[in-house]
Amino acid sequence: MAVAVTLVRMKLAILRHSTKGQRGGMMASGGVLGLLFAAGTIYLAFLEGDWLAAAYAVWMLGWIIGPVFSGGGDETLRPEFFSLIGLPARKLAAGLLVSAFVGVAPVISLIALAGMVVAATSPVNALVAVPAMVLQLAVFVLLSKVAVALLGIALRSRAGAIGAGVINGVVLAFLGQAWVFAVAFGQGSQIPAFVRYLPSGWGLLAAQGNYLALAAMAVLIGLLLAAWAALLTRRAGANRPSTRGRRPMRAGTGREAVVAKELRTWSRDLVRNHQLTFALAYGVFFAGAPLVLGWTGMLPWAAPIFIVMAAAMTANLYGTDGTSLWLVLMTPGSSDVRGRQLAWLVTVGPVAALLAVAFTLLTGGPWALILTATAALLGGGAGMVPLIAVYALVPGTDPQKRGGNPLRTSEDDSALTGLAYLMLLLVGLTGAPAVVVAILFGWWGVAAGLATGALCYWGLGLLAQRRLAARGPELLHMMRTGRRPDGGESSAFKLPDMPKKQRMLVMFCWSLGAIPLVPQGVVAAIFVSTGQLRQSWFLATYMSPGLRWPVAIAFMLLGLAMYGVGLWLPHRAKKAPAREAVYD
Template sequence: MAVALTMAAMKVAALCHALRGERAQSAGLGAVLGIVLAGGTIYLAVRDLDLLAAAYAVWLLGWLLGPVFMGGGDETLRPEYFTLLGLPPRRLAVGLLAAAFVGLPPLVSLTALLGLVVAGARLGPVAALVAVPAMLLQLAVFVLLSKVAVGLVGLALRSRLGAISTGVLNGAILAGLGQIWVVFLALGQTGVPPLVRYLPSGWGLLAVRGSWWALGALAGLIALLLLAWAALLRLRVGASRASGRARRPFLARTADGAIVAKELRTSSRDLVRNYQFTFAFAYGVCFAASPLLVGWNGMLPYAGPVFIVMAGAMAANVYGTDGTALWLTLMTPAASDVRGRQLAWLATHAPVAVLLTVVCTAVTGGPWPLILALLPALLGGAAGLVPLISVYGLVPGTDPHKRANNPLRTSEDEGSLTGQAYLALALIVATALPAGFVAIRFGWAGVVVGIVTGALCWWGFGRLASARLRERGPELLSTMRTGRKAGGTVQSRFTELSKPRKAVAWWCFGFAAIPLIPQGILAAVFVSRDMLHHTWFLATYMPPGLRYPVALGFVVLGLAMYALGTWIVLPSRQPGTVE
């Protein structure tokens, strides 16, 4: 008990010192959004208990997948910090579990679980009393399942096969969530499937509704998860890095060729890059193939473009992921590191994207002009934006040799890393908009536009990234070594903004993707395919003369939101500084 209380106090102290500046703003916005969702969950306890069970299943899914996609979850207190204390694994697990209950996510989830108390109050005083322990046990299940899931994924990522398998699984799950409407239509369910009530996320509600055995089931599950987590901690703390097998070297005659060879070798050996590639591939395939469950193959040709967009978003912090290895680049001024990385990225992603696109489009018989216009535009846009975003918005990363015990954690600032990925996703999609609209309107002329825009993005963005790297290379290296921006020359306007303007910037970056992608781009695609009255896509419900204008209006709105947010946080020249 003393160890648990001590670790919980350590977590409180660490959070009090860490939640400042931009992190505090991000945490505050997340807390507000979480409280809103928790309030909606409590409302379901008043309206429909079956819907409440479904809502808790979604909360559990968030606890399982959220830390995986956010880079390994909260590790304010890492197991490695306590290796010299000689604590038994179970005692260490109990202490870290106590610390895991400290923070905003558990507090928000506990607020959502108040729905059990509300449901119990509706059913009677005995049910209301049962709801209190059920609520606490349910929260413990959420936290422990999250810890065990992250531990299993981290363990799997220590081998190439595990990294690939985990990437495929996570990509498929996230794509399924993005196309969840397809699943509901395929199952023909107008209500909540009965199975949802008997998932671990619904056991607390079962106990409140009179099945008191569910309390014992929750307690037993917590004990099993605690034992599993203790075993995973033992494996993690005692893990040692395995030496890689000798490989035949890549031979290069020039400095640029050496960079390409280095990047190709890194792409094949770095487990994080293996995971990112397979995740993007699985996401693209599953996202496009999901509508086949309801007999519609119209999304299938877009598997390749979706793969490119997701792969570019995953690689947007490529320099940060490599850590302090940038000093090798700075010591080789004759080489064009950006061009080498661009060529290597295209060499590893373009063949897969082209093959996937051609095969899937051939299966459906088209639309060839639109797909062939999007493909080169997205490839060139992603190859240009990946290094550009990385050198301008670099998030300090963990050196690869230091993340062996948790390969998911490639950066200490996962919030900034997630925002960077969303920004990259939106910008890569934007590079294909001209070619897409020309292809929809004029057919094969869009292919020419796609090739031209792709080439221009590859060349122009790459040139900007190269110039930035030459001018600010030492500062970028200092940022990656210290985790802080090199002081003195440029300051972000964001830290100087008023709270309302900061809130506007956060809302712009957080929600601009909604009008841009689903309500704009995807809605235009559905209209072009005569898919009317389609789920929540507003343009498909409009009269014929307003369908394309409404979709275009949403695209403009999304781009305007990104532009406004970017304008608000753009760095400003301070008096007396030199660019």
């Protein structure tokens, strides 16, 4: 108990000092969004059927898969910090578990679990629901901790990294396409009964009179705690380098050497293996999820989705390489940016082309749109990745110094997550002009996609090359120290000091702007153009002929406006100190 109390006090002290400035604003904004989701979950408790059990299953999946996008989850107190104290693994795991309940995410999850009280079948069961909420939250937290620990061990081998990438990609795609399964269940008689008996639904079973579920949760918590304690003892183990013979690297020019080095990094770095497999699994499953409704129209879009996600996962290309950046600066004629662009294209391009051709053949089209989007996005991704990597570099951990959690490649998880979301938007925008041409003029869009892709590859790469040559020493300084030479923030993506209301508005726009822009705007416009009407939740497909295009365009403009506000408010806040300095 003393260990747990000490760890809780440490966690509270750290959080108390980290709730100021940008991190505090990010926590507040995320808390507001979380409260909205929690309120929606509680609302489901008033509906008939197993909607609440299904919602808790989604919350459980979020706890398991969330750490993949947030650098390994909440590790305010890392197990490595206490490795020299000599605490027994089980005692340390129990103390870390208790401290894990301190934070924004556990509080919001506990509020969402209050739906058990609403769903209780009697006053006595309403009282039982209170301990059931706590036990259910403990199950969520421990599942998250065990999943992160297992993933860390999996990332020590290539097979494990690939397998973990597939699982994580499928689960995250399921969360992103939850509406598909909601519609599928809504068209049927009820949600499948097995959802109630998943570990996420045991607390709800207890609140509805099945008290054995409380004992089952207690047993599960004990097993998960023991598993986590055992995994903590293996966390400090280092990756074992492969001793297999390799063909010698042959390169006639500096650019060829960079390409060869990057291709070997893509094949050897287990984190990159995981990222690429994750992007592939996400794209295939996200596009294939509507098959549950018997709709094949989205399947060919697996290739564009894979390209955009691969770009987002590798947005911090230079940051993840650590201080090896000094090698690039000492060999200025190596064409490092161009070499990295070509290696990225060679790694992602063949897989994307195979997906585009195979799935479009299966569905019979639309050939022009898919080929256009694939060509444009490949060029846009290959140009945007190095550009964002040098303009919004987030200092990362040197690969040889990565700890027991390989997913944590940087100390600034919020900046990495924001960088990934920004990349999703920017790469998507590089393909938008060519897609519009394909919608309006058919096969001319393919030529437009090749042209815009080549232009983005050359132009954005040139900008990245010039930035690296002009600001290379400053970037290396930031990689080494975590601070800019001028004392500013370490990441260009970080939000400046802003009022909390504006910060919350920015987070709202970034988080939800994709809904009106992509599904209700771009995808609905594609349906309207191809004559596919009355498609699930796409509003424009239900409108009268004269309103279909206006509604789709209005949603696209709304999404762009939300992203515009999300970018303009931070830009204005960054300019404000400069204006005040001039006036002073």
